[in-house]
Amino acid sequence: MDISYRGEVRSQVSFPKALKWKKRMPYIVAYGVLFITTLPVILMYLWLLLNSFSSQMKYGFIPVNFTLDNWRFLWTNVEIAGSVYPSIWLATWNSLVFAGVLTILEVIIGVMAGFALSRLRFPGRHGLLKITLILHAFPSIALLIAVFYILNFLGLFDTLWGVVLVKTALQIPLTAWIIKGFFDDVPWDVEWAGLIDGCNRFKVWYSIILPLVKPGIAAVCIFSFLSGWSEFLLLYTFIISDSNITLATYLQKLLSDPNLVPYGLLTAVSVFYMLPVIVFFILTQKSLMHMHAGGGKGV
Structure with missing residues (x-):
């Protein structure tokens, strides 16, 4: 096969992939920003849940000693x-x-x-x-x-x-x-x-x-x-x-x-x-x- 023809086929194959990534880029950026902004809130609620089932939090965020005593109410x-x-x-x-x-x-x-x-x-x-x-x-x-x-x-x-x-x-x-x-x-x-x-x-x-x-x-x-x-x-x-x-x-x-x-x-x-x-x-x-x-x- 001619080298120029193989290069043309390769460029035609890569072009749709590049076009697909270009279309996805706005969604990737939007979801990335959404993830970064909501991550602190998610971590806050996760910490709240973990702390409710532990007797203390090592370094302030690592739960130790699982207990149900906090739920005695x-x-x-x-x-x-x-x-x-x-x-x-x-x-x-x-x-x-x-x-x-x-x-x-x-x-x-x-x-x-x-x-x-x-x-x-x-x-x-x-x-x-x-x-x-x-x-x-x-x-x-x-x-x-x-x-x-x-x-x-x-x-x-x-x-x-x-x-x-x-x-x-x-x-x-x-x-x-x-x-x-x-x-x-x-x-x-x-x-x-x-x-x-x-x-x-x-x-x-x-x-x-x-x-x-x-x-x-x-x-x-x-x-x-x-x-x-x-x-x-x-x-x-x-x-x-x-x-x-x-x-x-x-x-x-x-x-x-x-x-x-x-x-x-x-x-x-x-x-x-x-x-x-x-x-x-x-x-x-x-x-x-x-x-x-x-x-x-x-x-």
């Missing part, structure tokens, strides 16, 4: 320096009740408010839409004194239900705004078709429009639950009795005395605190992946 009440801590299962139940009731109230009120803001034309609507975002911008800590007086007057201080109402009121403005965007994406023709077929306004809303905004409702449910599950400031401020303790305030109790912090126990409780969120995310990730941002076609 699962079968008995923790006692540190003579102080007996509440049951972790009571704290877990209170956290589930708080997050669940918050999600139900926020979704019901937010969906109805979002529909009204999207479909109804009433005086002051534009101003109300702007105020909803302004209200959500207020930090919770700026309202603590006023909220304390209100809860104390209503007899809801040191109750989960009182904090649920406060958290719901703070979350509804943004929830209504998000849901409004999804309702804006539903064509008016769909609603008019239902009315022409003899349905009343409520039946059109419940039977026709709501199924079309399920991705938005699912997203709001997920974010509402996670917000309630991770809430700390309001619960720490307005809950003082151990009977209403949640997992967030349980962790704070373990950190209350810096000189007696049981770090192994603290990491185990932290891992336990994350487990429901991980399970919840696994069960709801399809809804998150299919979610698109609400349109907001205009105010």
Whole structure:
């Protein structure tokens, strides 16, 4: 075979390979950057998990002496320096009740408010839409004194239900705004078709429009639950009795005395605190992946 011909064949074979690597290069760079930025977070959670099953960490990151003593809170009440801590299962139940009731109230009120803001034309609507975002911008800590007086007057201080109402009121403005965007994406023709077929306004809303905004409702449910599950400031401020303790305030109790912090126990409780969120995310990730941002076609 002629040498020039063999060189031409070799160049034709190598050219597709070079082209293939050139196409893959953006993906390689993107995944490389993603790996580098997420590696510290992954190592942090891995350290947390390993530390929860060891009595000490050699050099700060090598676990030694496997033990389940850090997880003793699962079968008995923790006692540190003579102080007996509440049951972790009571704290877990209170956290589930708080997050669940918050999600139900926020979704019901937010969906109805979002529909009204999207479909109804009433005086002051534009101003109300702007105020909803302004209200959500207020930090919770700026309202603590006023909220304390209100809860104390209503007899809801040191109750989960009182904090649920406060958290719901703070979350509804943004929830209504998000849901409004999804309702804006539903064509008016769909609603008019239902009315022409003899349905009343409520039946059109419940039977026709709501199924079309399920991705938005699912997203709001997920974010509402996670917000309630991770809430700390309001619960720490307005809950003082151990009977209403949640997992967030349980962790704070373990950190209350810096000189007696049981770090192994603290990491185990932290891992336990994350487990429901991980399970919840696994069960709801399809809804998150299919979610698109609400349109907001205009105010």
